[in-house]
Amino acid sequence: MKLMKNDLLLWMEKTNEKIQENKGYLTTLDQAIGDGDHGINMARGFQEVVNKISIANYESISDCLKDIAMILLSKVGGASGPLYGTAFLRMSNGIKGKQIVDKESFTTAIDEAINGMVQRGKAKVGDKTLLDVWLPVLKYLKESSYIDWNEFEQVAKLSMESTKDLIAIKGRASYLKERSIGHLDPGSVSSYLLFQALSEVAREAEK
Numbered sequence: 001m002k003l004m005k006n007d008l009l010l011w012m013e014k015t016n017e018k019i020q021e022n023k024g025y026l027t028t029l030d031q032a033i034g035d036g037d038h039g040i041n042m043a044r045g046f047q048e049v050v051n052k053i054s055i056a057n058y059e060s061i062s063d064c065l066k067d068i069a070m071i072l073l074s075k076v077g078g079a080s081g082p083l084y085g086t087a088f089l090r091m092s093n094g095i096k097g098k099q100i101v102d103k104e105s106f107t108t109a110i111d112e113a114i115n116g117m118v119q120r121g122k123a124k125v126g127d128k129t130l131l132d133v134w135l136p137v138l139k140y141l142k143e144s145s146y147i148d149w150n151e152f153e154q155v156a157k158l159s160m161e162s163t164k165d166l167i168a169i170k171g172r173a174s175y176l177k178e179r180s181i182g183h184l185d186p187g188s189v190s191s192y193l194l195f196q197a198l199s200e201v202a203r204e205a206e207k
């Protein structure tokens with residue numbers, strides 16, 4: 001794995017495309033177990049990310065990730081805005097000084113992102129939050145000797161799907177208790193889209 005600054009832009013563009021395409025779907029999911037704003041929140045945030053980073057010039061990948069974090073923090077809102085903002089801020093710190101992101105620095109970045117989100121949201125594995133996608137992704141990165149991006153995407157997908165059977169312990173969906181069972185967690189679906197977009201960009205970069 002070797003990702004450069006331009007790949008980060010491609011990752012954000014592809015993520016934004018997927019979020020915009022799935023804006024209604026994310027909203028529907030959040031209507032079932034939340035307040036129905038997740039699609040709107042994410043679409044607003046990632047559109048702004050792409051608008052800004054496609055014209056700005058950053059010295060490093062870390063600087064670009066930091067700006068993405070600031071945009072998400074100020075534009076997404078809800079519970080997910082501060083969480084995604086924190087994730088990107090920690091990723092920025094995790095790869096400070098690198099011009100190329102390799103498997104090792106990427107793993108560190110994801111690990112740090114998770115630490116930040118856990119500190120903020122206090123969620124654990126199985127609480128039916130976006131961490132139920134991030135944690136298995138980290139496990140895959142730590143346990144594999146190289147990243148097979150098809151496998152990576154599959155791990156994110158299966159983890160996202162597994163949130164359907166869980167009871168929500170954190171966030172708005174937790175008010176529903178057992179009634180949250182049978183619905184996908186909206187934040188896990190947006191995180192899956194983020195990782196799906198990354199696998200597509202990484203596969204393209206490896207060609």
Ligand SMILES: Nc1ncnc2c1ncn2[C@@H]1O[C@H](COP(=O)(O)OP(=O)(O)O)[C@@H](O)[C@H]1O
Binds near residue numbers: 030035
């Ligand atoms: N404490 C938490 N820790 C981790 N993720 C959380 C937490 N609370 C909520 N989430 C995630 O945020 C998503 C909801 O985001 P969103 O709808 O934008 O915010 P809100 O719940 O404030 O309306 C959930 O589907 C879940 O994945």
Ligand SMILES: [Mg+2]
Binds near residue numbers: 036038172
């Ligand atoms: Mg919501």
